[in-house]
Amino acid sequence: MSCMPLLTEAHIMELAPLIGPFEGHPRKSERDLLDGEQHNDEFLKIIHDGRENANPNNFTQVTVEEVTRYKLDTGGSFADKCFLWVIDSESIKIIWELTPNAKRGASRPEKPYVCHTNITGSGKAYIGGEMYFCENGEIYVNFSSDRYGYVATQGKKKMAIQYIKDCNYKQVKNTEDNLLK
Amino acid sequence: MKSSPVNVFLLDDEFPIIEDFRKNGIYNGAINSENLYHLAINSEWNHLLDLQQLIKDVVTSQACKEGLINLVGFTSPLLAFPEIEKGLQPDVVIYDWEYFNSGLGPDSKNWLLEILNKTNAFVFVYSKRRDEILQFVNSKELNVFAPRFQLFLKSSKDHSLFTSEEFILQYILGCASNSGKIKLQGIEVEFTANDYLAKASDILYLDRIFGRNYILEEIKKVDFSINTASVEKIFNDSNEFLLFNEAKGILITTTYPLKDSLSPLTEIKFIDVVKKFSISKLEETLERGISFI
Numbered sequence: 001m002s003c004m005p006l007l008t009e010a011h012i013m014e015l016a017p018l019i020g021p022f023e024g025h026p027r028k029s030e031r032d033l034l035d036g037e038q039h040n041d042e043f044l045k046i047i048h049d050g051r052e053n054a055n056p057n058n059f060t061q062v063t064v065e066e067v068t069r070y071k072l073d074t075g076g077s078f079a080d081k082c083f084l085w086v087i088d089s090e091s092i093k094i095i096w097e098l099t100p101n102a103k104r105g106a107s108r109p110e111k112p113y114v115c116h117t118n119i120t121g122s123g124k125a126y127i128g129g130e131m132y133f134c135e136n137g138e139i140y141v142n143f144s145s146d147r148y149g150y151v152a153t154q155g156k157k158k159m160a161i162q163y164i165k166d167c168n169y170k171q172v173k174n175t176e177d178n179l180l181k
Numbered sequence: 182m183k184s185s186p187v188n189v190f191l192l193d194d195e196f197p198i199i200e201d202f203r204k205n206g207i208y209n210g211a212i213n214s215e216n217l218y219h220l221a222i223n224s225e226w227n228h229l230l231d232l233q234q235l236i237k238d239v240v241t242s243q244a245c246k247e248g249l250i251n252l253v254g255f256t257s258p259l260l261a262f263p264e265i266e267k268g269l270q271p272d273v274v275i276y277d278w279e280y281f282n283s284g285l286g287p288d289s290k291n292w293l294l295e296i297l298n299k300t301n302a303f304v305f306v307y308s309k310r311r312d313e314i315l316q317f318v319n320s321k322e323l324n325v326f327a328p329r330f331q332l333f334l335k336s337s338k339d340h341s342l343f344t345s346e347e348f349i350l351q352y353i354l355g356c357a358s359n360s361g362k363i364k365l366q367g368i369e370v371e372f373t374a375n376d377y378l379a380k381a382s383d384i385l386y387l388d389r390i391f392g393r394n395y396i397l398e399e400i401k402k403v404d405f406s407i408n409t410a411s412v413e414k415i416f417n418d419s420n421e422f423l424l425f426n427e428a429k430g431i432l433i434t435t436t437y438p439l440k441d442s443l444s445p446l447t448e449i450k451f452i453d454v455v456k457k458f459s460i461s462k463l464e465e466t467l468e469r470g471i472s473f474i
Contacts, residue, residue, distance in 0.1 A: 026436050027467070032389075032392070034341065034389075035334075035337070035341060042315050042316065042319060070473075071473045074473075075469075075471050075473075076472075076473045077465070077469060077472070100318075100319045100323075100324045100327055101319065102306070102315065102318040102319055102327075102330075102331070102332035103311065103312070103315060103332060105327075105331045105332060106331055106332060106333050106334070106337070106341065106345065106348070107341040107385070108385070108389075109331060109382055109385070110461070112327055112331070143470075144468075144469035144470060144471065146467070146468045146469070146470070149470075150436075150470060152438075154438070176439060179439065179443075179471075180439065180442050
């Protein structure tokens, strides 16, 4: 099977409910979205729909050395080669974190790039996080999205990983599993 | 800080026209700060009141009075290029995107690219039609210059602790001096570069970490003065902390789902995270739930 187009009932049963940005977050609410963090119209063309598997736009791989240096396999971050993902009501959507977003730069001068709500247009999603494609074929997936990943249950995370695998991404690694080893 | 004055170019074709200036050809080349100030205090600026105020704030700032800022206006980028060729290099450019005789896009984009290529200036792209020009600004050619420009909506007061013009003001003053009066939501605040915030725009970290209302309330308590002591007070008043596994070099939030599996964890106050690591590390941890040292 080359791809699994949409979320199935079985996926949705574990991933539900859809949540709005920061929903359930202990410190933030949707009002905390900054200017430039709420729109997605200008990014729709480059947001990759992972239901088709394949590589997202601006595809770049981390080296094994970078995985070690930035601890990407246990939940660390490396913006240069980071891809943001969310699972919305249909499928997984992916975008390179350093996709320019000049509008956001006015309120976050050090980060004039996209964020998770630029994928959803600040709409609802099941869950989100970051992913790193490694040259060794492994894909490190974490749930570091304060908008859509912060409050996710273990069951939700597990199903998110399963769904990504069902989209035919190979060697998907949950960084939280590695962290606890 | 620069030893020579900070050259600030203000490119905008909507400066008020006064007959005397027009007759004397003032608009045909570099408009000096004295003339810009004259326009700012004697003319109607209609929808550009915030730009008018920015000019007043820059020219009357202590840094400008001390000769540390040289503000120069041009009614078109095409008038600025000869000055650049002659050696007047801007450090900061406030770049209006729309010009009467140009469309919304290609000319403005090409001129912006020319400025970025010919100078090392930081450019504030300034537009009243910001959302319509995103397609030009978020382009591959401009992406390589991303660290050197910022896009602002003229007179925007939304979603940020600083209005557009307040942000530009603090940036200019910060280039000229380590301290000075900046504005937050119209309130004058004395900013001094300190152990925690290297420049005034770093106040945005506080805004994002604690929220706007908290910061505006705290600024009143510290007598509208941002320095090492007052930043410490702002942090300490919040009484918030992260959890730290020193052996593994892991910082997590108090609500991180796997915290029970990451023992031993010790509490580390926000201010100590900033002292020991950095304010960006604190923010990263709050955003991602976890970060590594």
